[in-house]
Amino acid sequence: MKIVALSGSKVGTKTKTAMNYTVKSINDKIPETDVTLIDLADYDIQFSDGRNYLEYAGDTKYVAKTIMEADIIIIGTPIFQASIPATLKNIFDLLPINAFQDKIVSLLVTAGSSKHYLIAEQQLKPILAYMQAQIVQKYVFIEEKDFYRNEITSDDVLFRIDRLIEDTVLLAETYIKIRKEKEAAYGF
Amino acid sequence: MENYRIDTSKGLEFGLYTLGDHISDPHTGKRISAEQRIHEIIELAKLAEQAGIDFFSVGESHQDYFTTQAHSVVLAAIAQATSKIKIASSSTIISTLDPVRVYEDFATIDLISKGRAEIIAGRASRIGLFDLLGYDLRDYEELYEEKFELLLEINKNEVINWSGQFRAPLNNAKVIPRPKDGSLPIWRAVGGAPASAIKAGYAGVPMFLAMLGGPATSFKRSIDAFREAASQSGFDPAELPISTAGFFYAAETTGQAQREYYPYINEGMKLTNGRGYPKQHFAQGADPRDVMNIGSPQQIIEKILYQHEVFGHQRYIGQMDFGGVPFEKLKKNIELIGTEILPAIKKHTARK
Numbered sequence: 001m002k003i004v005a006l007s008g009s010k011v012g013t014k015t016k017t018a019m020n021y022t023v024k025s026i027n028d029k030i031p032e033t034d035v036t037l038i039d040l041a042d043y044d045i046q047f048s049d050g051r052n053y054l055e056y057a058g059d060t061k062y063v064a065k066t067i068m069e070a071d072i073i074i075i076g077t078p079i080f081q082a083s084i085p086a087t088l089k090n091i092f093d094l095l096p097i098n099a100f101q102d103k104i105v106s107l108l109v110t111a112g113s114s115k116h117y118l119i120a121e122q123q124l125k126p127i128l129a130y131m132q133a134q135i136v137q138k139y140v141f142i143e144e145k146d147f148y149r150n151e152i153t154s155d156d157v158l159f160r161i162d163r164l165i166e167d168t169v170l171l172a173e174t175y176i177k178i179r180k181e182k183e184a185a186y187g188f
Numbered sequence: 189m190e191n192y193r194i195d196t197s198k199g200l201e202f203g204l205y206t207l208g209d210h211i212s213d214p215h216t217g218k219r220i221s222a223e224q225r226i227h228e229i230i231e232l233a234k235l236a237e238q239a240g241i242d243f244f245s246v247g248e249s250h251q252d253y254f255t256t257q258a259h260s261v262v263l264a265a266i267a268q269a270t271s272k273i274k275i276a277s278s279s280t281i282i283s284t285l286d287p288v289r290v291y292e293d294f295a296t297i298d299l300i301s302k303g304r305a306e307i308i309a310g311r312a313s314r315i316g317l318f319d320l321l322g323y324d325l326r327d328y329e330e331l332y333e334e335k336f337e338l339l340l341e342i343n344k345n346e347v348i349n350w351s352g353q354f355r356a357p358l359n360n361a362k363v364i365p366r367p368k369d370g371s372l373p374i375w376r377a378v379g380g381a382p383a384s385a386i387k388a389g390y391a392g393v394p395m396f397l398a399m400l401g402g403p404a405t406s407f408k409r410s411i412d413a414f415r416e417a418a419s420q421s422g423f424d425p426a427e428l429p430i431s432t433a434g435f436f437y438a439a440e441t442t443g444q445a446q447r448e449y450y451p452y453i454n455e456g457m458k459l460t461n462g463r464g465y466p467k468q469h470f471a472q473g474a475d476p477r478d479v480m481n482i483g484s485p486q487q488i489i490e491k492i493l494y495q496h497e498v499f500g501h502q503r504y505i506g507q508m509d510f511g512g513v514p515f516e517k518l519k520k521n522i523e524l525i526g527t528e529i530l531p532a533i534k535k536h537t538a539r540k
Contacts, residue, residue: 049325051315054462055251068462096463186471188446 001172004070007039008077008088014110016041017150018142019076022108022161029162030169036070038063040087048093056094064094072172073100073133074165076108077124079116084124092127100133104175106168107139108161110147117141134175140164192373192394192429193274193306194502199537200492202530203243203505204236204522205278205433208256211512214455219512222255226262228515233266235519237273239526243505244270245278245308250317253459260293267301275301278433278505279310279377279396283331284321286355287339288363295367303368308396309336310377327354336376340393343371375431382413389417392428399434399479401469404498407432407479411499429502432495435473435480436506437513438524442474442483448517449482449508456511481506485528492529493536 003026007019016039023037043059053064067073077088092099105128109120120139128135140161146154152161189196206229212219220228233244244266248259256262259277266275275297280290290307298305311332312318318325334352342348342363351357376388379398388395395414399407415425435453439445454464473480474487479495481488481504492504508521 051325052313052462055314055316065462096461098463101463101466183467186446186467187443188450188467188470 001033001072001169001176002070003033003035003072003074004067005035005037005074006067006076006088006091007037007041008075008091009080009085010041010087011080011085012078013150014142014144014147015076015078015108017147017152018108018110018140018157018161019074021152021158022074022076022165025162026165029165033169036066038066040091045087045090045094047090053094053096060094063091067091067095068099070103071176072104072106072168074106074108074168075124076110077120079109079111079119082116082119084119089127092131095131098132100128100131102175102179103133104136104168104172105133106136106164108142108164109139110142112144114143134171136164136168136171138164138167189427189429189502191371191427193303193369194429196502197539199534199539200496200501201242201274201431201503202492202525202533203245203274203431203503204232204241204436205245205247205505205507206232206256206509207247207249207278207507208254208259208262209249209456209460209510209512210255211253211452211456211459211510213512213514214451225255226265228518229256229262229509230265230269231515232509232518232522233273233275234269235522237270239522240530241273241522241525243274243276243503245276245306245505247278248281249314250281250320251314251460260290260297263305264293264297264300267297267304270301270304272304274304274306276306276373276375277308279308281312281317282309282335282339283311283328284317284323285335287335287342288358288361291339291342291363291372292365294372295365298367298372299365305367306373306375307339308375308377309339310379313379323354330354337391340374340391343374378410378414382410385410385414386417389414389419389423389425389428390421392418392421392423394429394431396431396433399432401435401473401478401480403475403477404479404495405477408498411501430499431503431505432479432499432501433505434507435482435510436488436508436521437482438485438488438508438521438529440484442487445483446470446474449513452511452513454511485524489529489532492533496533496537 005023007016026035045060146157210225236244246259246262348358348361375396376393377396378384418425437445437449458464
């Protein structure tokens with residue numbers, strides 16, 4: 001099972017800190033899993049111009065292709081100006097319609113204010129649903145106060161991330177199993 | 189219809205098309221050489237002609253896993269190797285070519301083939317060729333519209349006065365040779381939404397409609413939109429042929445056809461498009477209402493006749509060689525078409 005952990009912003013450190021912990025926790029608990037961290041701050045990605053994702057070059061192609069090859073995508077995102085960052089939306093725009101079909105997607109959201117809690121529910125999930133993702137419904141919402149100098153200080157947040165990983169993998173395993181059974185029944 | 193060399197009294201025309209893809213057989217992981225693939229395409233056209241198939245066309249794709257970039261050259265070879273079958277491009281990417289050169293090529297193919305050549309002009313679903321041939325992707329729409337218009341103009345008039353944005357002006361320019369009967373059937377390639385079909389209708393140009401999969405009634409919307417737009421522009425829709433194009437594969441039973449063709453479509457789509465073909469959609473494709481003509485000969489006959497009833501189209505062309513299907517299987521398909529499918533379709537659609 002291939003997991004991509006996508007840190008969706010070039011700004012700040014909170015989302016990156018949460019994603020680093022997420023990847024470390026996956027490696028500790030399920031070491032046999034193939035997990036790739038993509039921190040968008042490390043890549044130079046062009047804006048979508050509508051072409052097929054295979055036709056981009058360099059970092060843009062690498063990131064799009066890595067996401068398309070994943071079974072699970074764990075998206076970490078901050079909330080800016082009451083919405084998701086443009087860097088993350090651009091990733092969605094680079095990918096084909098139905099890009100997340102047969103993929104499991106789960107979410108970690110970092111924000112400076114609790115007022116941003118429903119942004120993921122109202123703005124991010126509809127995009128993922130449109131792109132046909134199987135979404136892990138419950139997401140981890142982490143506020144400013146839970147971080148101190150590139151570390152998560154709240155055990156509650158750490159527990160919630162660990163549960164999110166478990167739920168994500170469980171949904172993926174279950175979904176893959178159901179899909180395999182269904183596809184075997186087609187007989188081709 | 190005569191302008192487009194279509195005799196409706198003979199019933200629905202049946203054709204085959206290839207995009208010229210060049211992909212490893214997923215069962216063996218082996219890929220034949222480009223040389224062999226091109227020769228097999230030419231051979232396929234000959235076999236199609238012998239089986240009584242009406243039409244054969246070759247597409248232009250400038251990207252990895254394809255081999256008929258110079259599709260007009262391949263068509264010239266087919267013109268020489270055959271004597272009855274209609275031949276065409278599916279499609280010519282007019283946006284990134286010079287319409288004058290395209291016309292010279294296809295008029296020549298028409299002369300070599302003694303009046304059998306047609307052009308289907310499209311605008312590419314992939315964009316690598318814009319860089320390769322030196323065009324700006326941002327001109328995607330306008331390049332297609334302007335160059336397609338010029339192509340139609342050249343088809344109407346031997347001497348051209350024209351100026352536009354993307355090509356040097358033509359002043360009393362003579363475009364020769366002329367095709368055998370003075371003009372070529374030129375079609376507009378249309379995919380997806382009715383918006384594209386409407387443009388073909390407004391221009392009063394026959395339409396080639398690509399259909400990957402889905403219920404025939406959904407594609408009917410594009411066909412209705414085309415005819416309505418043509419009427420509004422003062423054209424008689426009864427004079428404008430419509431052709432559909434989609435996946436085709438015949439085997440003894442529908443289950444066998446699905447088992448044989450699915451791996452090719454799925455792996456081929458992954459390589460050329462970046463996503464496989466979802467099994468669920470492919471399974472639904474067997475439904476009599478779905479446009480995907482994959483199944484037993486009887487199943488395919490029923491589907492094509494149903495589609496003909498819904499669309500009232502003049503030609504259907506099938507793509508059966510996608511994804512590295514071995515030549516033996518293609519020959520088997522042609523045999524089933526020639527002996528079972530074609531006679532039944534003609535019997536039910538020809539005017540008695």
